[in-house]
Amino acid sequence: MRRWSDLPEVARDVVGALFAFVGGTALYVTGLYFLHEPDTPVSIPVRLAIYLPLCLLTMGRRRMPLPAMAIGLVPLLVDIWIGPSVPVWLVYGDLIYAAVLYSGRRASRIVTVLWSVFSIFLVVLVLTLTVDLRSVSLAFIVVFAFIATPLWWANSVRTHKEIAGAERARAQALTLVAELDRRAAIADERTTMARDLHDVIAGHLSAIAIQSEAALGVLTRQEGDSPVTGIMRSIRSNSVSALQEMRTMIGLLRSGDADEVAAPRRLAQLSILVDAALAAGIAVQVTETLDDTELPSAVDQAAYRIIQEALTNAMKHAPGQEVAIEVGARDGKLALAVHNRLPAVELKHRDNGDPHRGLINMRERAAALGGHFTAGPESGRWAVHAELPLSTAGAS
Structure with a gap:
């Protein structure tokens, strides 16, 4: 099943059409295809000539479901005229199913209503023309098996898909909300860290820079350019540099955008x-x-x-x-x-x-x-x- 679902939709439709034709041909050859035995027998090649276009239409059941169902009425009516057969009605039932499932919401409802009205009309027509309980029962079975069942099943699958889509959208919305909450929590934590860095470390570095500058001034006046003076210059330079980098880190923590502050x-x-x-x-x-x-x-x-x-x-x-x-x-x-x-x-x-x-x-x-x-x-x-x-x- 997994390999089947991994195939492209076109490939699956082609394989389905091939299996439908082979299975229908087997029913025609074995003589197990009658819904109602016709008064005049029809040869197998003629039956297959009617059945083959219907199978070909199933290859477009996903991409153009409504045109496929509409065009399929032609071989269906011909089959009814020469004597209805099981393979034709089975394949056309699948086209009805596809038209309800794969078309738009409005088109799906129209197809469901039209075929429901036609089904009722067909049963009433058979009852009026024949007044035969056997014929009415046969019409009811055909309507139930080849029209009502595809309509019900397609609407059921469509409803489940819409529910699943709504659940996916809801899950995505919840994920987005959770991500926004996470980002807000991170932003709050970054702000707290930035404040702590500024209040503690940056304050100490500023004090070191100021005090070293004052000491450097005293040493310069007393000793001139000495090794101790060079060391004090290094201390001040490093403290100022560290303070600048600390301010950069604080800016990064506060803004969360590296483009708004100096690069590391x-x-x-x-x-x-x-x-x-x-x-x-x-x-x-x-x-x-x-x-x-x-x-x-x-x-x-x-x-x-x-x-x-x-x-x-x-x-x-x-x-x-x-x-x-x-x-x-x-x-x-x-x-x-x-x-x-x-x-x-x-x-x-x-x-x-x-x-x-x-x-x-x-x-x-x-x-x-x-x-x-x-x-x-x-x-x-x-x-x-x-x-x-x-x-x-x-x-x-």
């Missing part, structure tokens, strides 16, 4: 991280071999954040040590590497036992894109390696 940072802005590290007294060497490779947005942003976190860890745990950053594309992946030499007391695997939040964040960013991340000692240095697949969806 990407590898093209890697120089900002390098300048911040240089201001803090950290030498940074960058090797980039992307060769104009187009990076998906999600990969580009994640790579920037991983390098930022790795560079922050290097400045924190190995101050004054040179940091080497390598960025390249190979085998459909974006490869990142950040190396720095550690003091002897720091040469231990910091990613076991009590993992740092920064390492967890980097690993999660890589895993979210289907990439790979490792961090640990490597030949006397601390090495961070990440591979992000370039096939990750994230169009700019």
Whole structure:
């Protein structure tokens, strides 16, 4: 049944017409086709010549149900004239069924009314002309089997289809309402998060920027351009930059539309991280071999954040040590590497036992894109390696 329902409607109608013709031919050949035995016998080829056009009309029962039923009246009337036969009435009953089921609502009602009136008229006519109980019974059986049954069955199927369509529309409406409720709940949660970020973190960052600016002014007047002054400039620069990014995140949370706020940072802005590290007294060497490779947005942003976190860890745990950053594309992946030499007391695997939040964040960013991340000692240095697949969806 599943294979049958998977076939195109035209193919199913063609197969149905073929089976109808073969089955009707079998009834004609075996002589089991009489509704009423005619006074003058009719040859089988003549019967088949009348029956074949009716079978061909069934191939258009879905696409043009009303014309097929109307044209089918011609072979039906000819069959009645030479002596009614079961195959012709069976196939024409199917055309009545199709006309009620597949036509428009108004046309379906008109067909039902017309055939109902004709059925009553036919039974009354037979009763008036013959006054024979056997003939009236036969007319009633024909009307019930070949007219009333297709009308009732088609209207029943049509009603069930309309109910199913109404239920589908109702389910779609409920789904839409649920989606709108979900979006409203998300919007409320995003607004709450944005407010909390602004009240807590953004406030602290603003205080750091202001205080570092004040301290920078005092140091400049007292000591001039000293290493401490450079560090304070780096602190102020980083705090202002973090505050800008925090405001970007708050804007994203409030609006939900990334087009209305500044875009997140990407590898093209890697120089900002390098300048911040240089201001803090950290030498940074960058090797980039992307060769104009187009990076998906999600990969580009994640790579920037991983390098930022790795560079922050290097400045924190190995101050004054040179940091080497390598960025390249190979085998459909974006490869990142950040190396720095550690003091002897720091040469231990910091990613076991009590993992740092920064390492967890980097690993999660890589895993979210289907990439790979490792961090640990490597030949006397601390090495961070990440591979992000370039096939990750994230169009700019």
